[in-house]
Amino acid sequence: MADQLYLENIDEFVTDQNKIVTYKWLSYTLGVHVNQAKQMLYDYVERKRKENSGAQLHVTYLVSGSLIQNGHSCHKVAVVREDKLEAVKSKLAVTASIHVYSIQKAMLKDSGPLFNTDYDILKSNLQNCSKFSAIQCAAAVPRAPAESSSSEKFEQSDLQVSSETQANNELTTNGHSPPTSKQILQQPKGIMGMFASKAASKTQEANKETKTEAKEVSSAGNKAPGKGNVMNNFFGKAAMNKLKVNLDSEQAVKEEKIVEQPPVSVTEPKLAAPTGLKKPGKKAEPVKMQQKEKKRGKRMELSDDETKETESMKKKRRRIKLPESDSSEDEVIPDSPGDYEAESPSPPPPASPPPEPVPKTEPEPPVKVKLYWDGCLSMCLTSQGPETMLNRPLLYSPGTPVDGSFLIPLSVGTTGWTFPLLTCGESSAIGHISGRLQRSGLGVVLFFMTSSIRAAVLPNSCWNFAK
Amino acid sequence: MFSEQAAQRAHTLLSPPSASNATFARVPVSTYTNSSQPFRLGERSFSRQYAHIYATRLIQMRPFLVSRAKQHWGAGVQIKKLCELQPGEKCCVVGTLFKAMPLQPSILREISEEHNLLPQPPRSKYIHPDDELVLEDELQRIKLEGTIDVCKLVTGTVLAVLGSVRDTGKFLVEDHCFAELAPQEPAPCLDTDRFVLLVSGLGLGGGGGESLLGTQLLVDVVTGQLGDEGEQCSAAHVSRVILAGNLLSHNTQSRDSINKAKYLTKKTQAASVEAVKMLDEILLQLSASVPVDVMPGEFDPTNYTLPQQPLHPCMFPLATAYSTLQLVTNPYQATIDGVRFLGTSGQNVSDIFRYSSMEDHLEILEWTLRIRHISPTAPDTLGCYPFYKTDPFIFPECPHVYFCGNTPSFGSKIFRGPEDQRVLLVAVPDFSSTQTACLVNLRSLACQPISFSGFGAEEEDLGGLGLDP
Numbered sequence: 001m002a003d004q005l006y007l008e009n010i011d012e013f014v015t016d017q018n019k020i021v022t023y024k025w026l027s028y029t030l031g032v033h034v035n036q037a038k039q040m041l042y043d044y045v046e047r048k049r050k051e052n053s054g055a056q057l058h059v060t061y062l063v064s065g066s067l068i069q070n071g072h073s074c075h076k077v078a079v080v081r082e083d084k085l086e087a088v089k090s091k092l093a094v095t096a097s098i099h100v101y102s103i104q105k106a107m108l109k110d111s112g113p114l115f116n117t118d119y120d121i122l123k124s125n126l127q128n129c130s131k132f133s134a135i136q137c138a139a140a141v142p143r144a145p146a147e148s149s150s151s152e153k154f155e156q157s158d159l160q161v162s163s164e165t166q167a168n169n170e171l172t173t174n175g176h177s178p179p180t181s182k183q184i185l186q187q188p189k190g191i192m193g194m195f196a197s198k199a200a201s202k203t204q205e206a207n208k209e210t211k212t213e214a215k216e217v218s219s220a221g222n223k224a225p226g227k228g229n230v231m232n233n234f235f236g237k238a239a240m241n242k243l244k245v246n247l248d249s250e251q252a253v254k255e256e257k258i259v260e261q262p263p264v265s266v267t268e269p270k271l272a273a274p275t276g277l278k279k280p281g282k283k284a285e286p287v288k289m290q291q292k293e294k295k296r297g298k299r300m301e302l303s304d305d306e307t308k309e310t311e312s313m314k315k316k317r318r319r320i321k322l323p324e325s326d327s328s329e330d331e332v333i334p335d336s337p338g339d340y341e342a343e344s345p346s347p348p349p350p351a352s353p354p355p356e357p358v359p360k361t362e363p364e365p366p367v368k369v370k371l372y373w374d375g376c377l378s379m380c381l382t383s384q385g386p387e388t389m390l391n392r393p394l395l396y397s398p399g400t401p402v403d404g405s406f407l408i409p410l411s412v413g414t415t416g417w418t419f420p421l422l423t424c425g426e427s428s429a430i431g432h433i434s435g436r437l438q439r440s441g442l443g444v445v446l447f448f449m450t451s452s453i454r455a456a457v458l459p460n461s462c463w464n465f466a467k
Numbered sequence: 468m469f470s471e472q473a474a475q476r477a478h479t480l481l482s483p484p485s486a487s488n489a490t491f492a493r494v495p496v497s498t499y500t501n502s503s504q505p506f507r508l509g510e511r512s513f514s515r516q517y518a519h520i521y522a523t524r525l526i527q528m529r530p531f532l533v534s535r536a537k538q539h540w541g542a543g544v545q546i547k548k549l550c551e552l553q554p555g556e557k558c559c560v561v562g563t564l565f566k567a568m569p570l571q572p573s574i575l576r577e578i579s580e581e582h583n584l585l586p587q588p589p590r591s592k593y594i595h596p597d598d599e600l601v602l603e604d605e606l607q608r609i610k611l612e613g614t615i616d617v618c619k620l621v622t623g624t625v626l627a628v629l630g631s632v633r634d635t636g637k638f639l640v641e642d643h644c645f646a647e648l649a650p651q652e653p654a655p656c657l658d659t660d661r662f663v664l665l666v667s668g669l670g671l672g673g674g675g676g677e678s679l680l681g682t683q684l685l686v687d688v689v690t691g692q693l694g695d696e697g698e699q700c701s702a703a704h705v706s707r708v709i710l711a712g713n714l715l716s717h718n719t720q721s722r723d724s725i726n727k728a729k730y731l732t733k734k735t736q737a738a739s740v741e742a743v744k745m746l747d748e749i750l751l752q753l754s755a756s757v758p759v760d761v762m763p764g765e766f767d768p769t770n771y772t773l774p775q776q777p778l779h780p781c782m783f784p785l786a787t788a789y790s791t792l793q794l795v796t797n798p799y800q801a802t803i804d805g806v807r808f809l810g811t812s813g814q815n816v817s818d819i820f821r822y823s824s825m826e827d828h829l830e831i832l833e834w835t836l837r838i839r840h841i842s843p844t845a846p847d848t849l850g851c852y853p854f855y856k857t858d859p860f861i862f863p864e865c866p867h868v869y870f871c872g873n874t875p876s877f878g879s880k881i882f883r884g885p886e887d888q889r890v891l892l893v894a895v896p897d898f899s900s901t902q903t904a905c906l907v908n909l910r911s912l913a914c915q916p917i918s919f920s921g922f923g924a925e926e927e928d929l930g931g932l933g934l935d936p
Contacts, residue, residue, distance in 0.1 A: 006484075024692060033488040034692045035480060035699075043483040060922075064694055066470030072879070075470045075906070075917040077684055077693065084922070096473035097695030099480035111921030115680040126748065126785060130755040134699040135691030137493035137756045142788045 006030060010044045014057070014103055020113055022102040025121045027132045034132050041100040058108065061085050062101040065092035079111055469701050469906050469915055472660060476697030489696055491703035493757060494661055497804050499707075505859035506774035506796040508852060517846045519855035521623075524840070525563055525605065527861055528625040531646040531839060532561045536627040539644050544629065549607035552638075557631045560638070562604035564624045566617070568822065570595045571848070594618050594824055602628060602638065613640035618824035619834075623843035646839035648884035651865035655805030657910040662705040663803060664689060664906055664917075667764070667812060667872025669749070670899025672742025673716030681902040681919040686749060688917070690756040705906070707803055708757050711872030711895050712764020712812020715742045720766050739768055743782050750786035758791040762799050764812035764873060772850035773814065773842060774798055774859065798841055798860065806909045809866035810893075813873035815842035818849040829878035829894045832871050836862070836882065836890060865890060868907055873897045877905065879914040 009030065013019045027037035048055050063085065064077040073093070079101050080088050089095055102114055122129060130136065479485065533546055536559045545558040552558065570593040577587070600611040600620060613630060620626075630640040669682055687693035691702050719739040753759045763769040763778050770776055775797030780787040783794075795801075800809045816831045822844060825831050835841055841860040845851035865884065870893040878894035891912045896903045903918040 024687070027692075033490070035488040035696065036484050038480045039482060039484040042481050046483075062693060064470075064688075064698060065474065073470065073915060074903075075473075075915055076920070077688055077917065078920045079680070079684070079922060081922055094470050094474045096470050096701075097480065097693075097698045098478065099695060108922075110923040111680050112676055114921070115676070115683055118683055119679075122748070122752070126751060129752045130690055133691045133756065134489065134696070135491050135493050135703045135756055137791070138495060139493070139758060140755050140789050140791045143790055 006040050007044055007047065010040065010103070011048075014105055018105050020102055020104040020117045022114055022117050023100065024118050028121050028125050032132065034134060037132075038099040041103055045100060045103060056105055057103060058082065058106065059103050060101045060108065060111075060114065062097070062099055063088050063092070063095065064097050065095040067092055079114065081108070469662065469908075469917065473694070473698040473701040476695065476700060478695050480695050491691065491700050494659070494704050494706050496706055496758060498802065499758070499804070500802040501793070501795065502800045502802060503796045503798070505857070506798050506800070508774065508776060511852065513853060515853040515855055517851075517853050520846060520851070520853060520858055521563055522605070523855065524623075524858040524861065525625060527858060528646055528839065529561050532625065532627040532644070535644050535647055536561070536629070540629055540642070549602070549604045549609055552632045554632045554634055557629070557641075559627055559629045560602060560604065561627045562602040562625070564620055564622060564626060565601045565603055565608070566620060566622045566822070567599045567601060568593055568595060569597055571822070591821065592824075593821055610637045611640050612637050615640045615643055621819050621822045621844050622847045623840070623845070624838050625840065626838065645837050647837055648886070648888045648890070649839055649862045649865045650886065651867070651884070651888035651890075652807070654867050654889070654912060657804065659910065660704050661804055661909040662906045663808070663909060664705050664708045664904055665711060665810075665870055665872075665893060665895045666708065666898055666904040667711035667895045668713040668897030668899050669710065669746070670716040670897070671714060671745045671749075672719040672738050673899055674718055677921070677923070678899040678902060680921040681898065682749065684919040685898075685904055686752050690752060705757060706909075707760065708753055709760045709762065709799070709808070709810070711762050711810055711870065712797065713766050713873050713897065714746050714761065714764065715739055715766050715768070716899060717766050743768070747783045747785050750783055750792055751789070754786050754789040754792040758793065760793045760795050760799065760801070762795055762810075762812050762872070763797055765814055772852050773845050774852065775812070800866070804909055806868060806912070807864075807866040808868045808870070809862075810868075810870035811841060811872065813871045814849060815845070816871045816874070818842070818844045822848060827878065828871065828874040829880055829892060832869065832892050832894060833880070833882055836865075836869055836892070867891065867912060868893065870895055870905075876901065877903050877916045879905065881912070
């Protein structure tokens with residue numbers, strides 16, 4: 001009979017498989033209500049004992065009831081072995097329930113295995129753990145997946161929610177419901193991000209036709225206002241064209257204002273946009289000297305602003321100091337300018353001379369080159385002015401702030417000038433080429449990745465830079 | 468009580484299987500409001516000093532104390548500020564207490580080289596007969612002496628003292644009073660028994676397996692798996708479960724990995740990871756059947772300072788699928804079926820225990836209710852967020868049920884206030900050591916402990932059950 005099937009099942013579990021059969025385990029295994037499972041167990045025990053009084057069967061019971069302890073009535077729930085059952089029952093003032101907890105072949109020393117059995121069967125039935133229970137809760141409705149994924153929002157959202165719920169049975173609003181989106185900053189991912197920001201800076205560079213150029217330069221870094229923009233700016237040649245076309249310095253300025261920190265140390269070849277640079281000439285001076293430049297002319301005013309902006313932006317940017325991960329850069333960066341152009345997605349250095357005629361600035365000694373770079377680079381910089389020759393080693397002070405500060409090369413050699421490795425958050429490296437530079441044909445070059453030097457900018461400049 | 472109600476139904480389980488088995492519906496939540504808004508912190512800024520919280524505490528409590536002083540000592544009592552005191556003149560002053568304790572761990576003393584002190588080992592109580600009380604108000608401070616129990620009081624309490632200034636410059640106290648209980652709304656009248664289960668100190672990840680069976684039995688009783696029909700029917704009347712802190716055990720907090728070299732700890736997982744997974748499963752079982760409120764405690768992965776913010780739902784991927792799970796702040800305040808609950812995970816009470824001579828946690832709980840402040844020792848010896856606008860730990864109104872978790876033993880008491888307020892105080896014991904939880908009956912405002920046990924090898928006849936022969 002179907003009814004007797006469960007008896008055989010239990011028999012098999014206990015005797016043959018030597019399992020510990022708890023009521024919960026039986027309930028899940030046979031798919032029956034917990035109370036029915038308890039009754040089944042009881043029935044089995046009774047019958048088995050009737051048939052064969054010497055049967056090897058050990059039973060544990062659950063007893064619960066109230067007990068007067070320390071002056072108050074305490075509700076006790078206990079799992080007891082069969083032999084202690086009567087004793088415990090007698091102690092209780094009121095017995096609320098007794099039922100079979102488990103049946104097993106061997107005598108249990110302690111209740112540990114009971115827990116393990118229940119735990120195991122529960123693990124495999126987590127999703128419907130209250131299916132066979134005697135209590136069903138109407139309010140316990142699993143959330144729809146869409147809701148629940150969005151509910152992984154931080155409970156800041158609870159601020160609105162937690163206040164009231166005059167919900168009758170409606171518990172859904174309490175808790176983590178309103179998904180507040182995690183504010184994940186747009187982080188352009190990895191290399192793309194780097195490129196993106198660089199591209200953005202390039203755009204800016206291009207835009208600096210005029211005074212704002214200085215600003216652009218300073219902001220060079222990642223001022224990608226958004227990924228979209230960045231992506232647009234992304235491509236080298238395309239960007240350059242765009243740059244050339246787009247003389248909207250205002251826009252550039254705005255872009256500058258947005259500082260975005262590139263995520264990683266992957267550096268990018270930056271292009272020195274040889275647009276008219278404000279920095280009239282380069283100065284072999286430490287960054288601080290840039291202040292002086294401010295005093296010069298109109299452009300200088302701009303650079304003034306720019307510098308200030310830079311300063312403030314620097315402050316922002318400096319928060320993220322990218323580690324000098326040379327190795328990663330090495331992987332990424334191709335070796336030769338040619339390769340580089342081919343490989344690097346970023347705008348290839350405008351080997352093509354930037355045609356913009358840059359208005360000449362007042363002649364100046366300074367070989368100030370504003371560089372922006374990111375990651376660790378060596379830069380190749382070309383010098384300026386007829387008087388100060390390429391070969392003049394410029395003193396460099398390490399720790400020069402990045403982003404638009406003046407960088408002075410460590411050494412000048414036949415293959416170019418080497419700058420110390422620097423880390424920076426900005427990705428655009430733009431050199432300023434001042435009018436003077438133009439005139440003298442010097443350009444500024446920028447950066448790139450790692451120790452190989454590349455890029456150069458500048459038309460008619462007699463620069464030489466690195467391989 | 469729960470047991471009596473449970474025993475009313477006939478026992479049906481020691482019999483062959485019956486044709487149908489009863490299923491009970493969980494009592495629906497009629498009203499629930501979470502009023503823990505003051506304990507939620509939005510943007511946090513730690514640039515402020517802690518003096519502001521004391522200032523606002525005094526400003527907020529002053530009116531209560533003035534009215535209490537007038538009630539106690541007559542309407543004509545002079546209430547003065549410290550700067551206005553005249554020697555020999557009897558008056559009343561309202562201020563914040565500061566207890567100068569030589570044994571109080573002081574970081575400055577520890578690191579001061581001139582003392583060359585070794586760090587003090589942690590003690591259970593830091594009180595000392597030489598402790599001194601100082602009363603501070605907005606501008607000045609004055610030492611107190613006289614009929615005032617120095618051992619019992621702790622820093623941060625706002626009170627009113629009646630006495631006069633001596634020539635020595637100390638204030639001789641004749642009497643003092645606290646703000647006493649805040650006004651209370653009347654408790655609702657419920658027609659059926661409804662229970663709220665309070666549990667604290669589950670202590671998962673603690674390594675010891677004994678309490679795991681107890682936890683499982685607890686979950687089974689609440690979800691209606693365990694017990695006979697009567698008990699299951701009563702369990703269906705449990706309308707809410709509040710887990711009051713310390714869900715993880717103290718052992719999950721081991722900091723060994725901080726001191727070891729990275730290469731040694733690279734592949735090891737924090738002990739709390741496993742514990743949180745287990746907790747997630749338990750919460751899943753509970754929330755599939757009953758609304759649950761989870762409060763963080765001292766050892767739980769959330770911020771350390773009070774008010775502790777709710778645990779993050781990302782830690783409970785299985786359980787958060789159910790909207791019945793609610794993660795709440797550490798001092799937690801809510802109105803459940805019209806009954807106002809307020810409780811903490813016990814850090815406030817255990818901190819006062821360390822700095823006061825009071826021994827019983829329930830007594831301390833009552834005392835905090837009387838001074839109208841949940842945790843006066845914050846921020847002095849208990850970490851706290853630097854509030855400056857308001858002090859959220861002052862009782863705006865008197866709750867009906869006031870509990871604190873993780874006490875060494877169960878305690879419950881009805882406390883009556885001067886304006887007929889009636890509060891049920893519950894000291895929820897630490898489950899991992901006592902296997903006891905509390906069932907609060909919302910209709911009668913009574914509390915019954917419920918304890919669980921298994922059996923062990925070394926047990927005497929009934930010793931393990933705590934039943935005395």
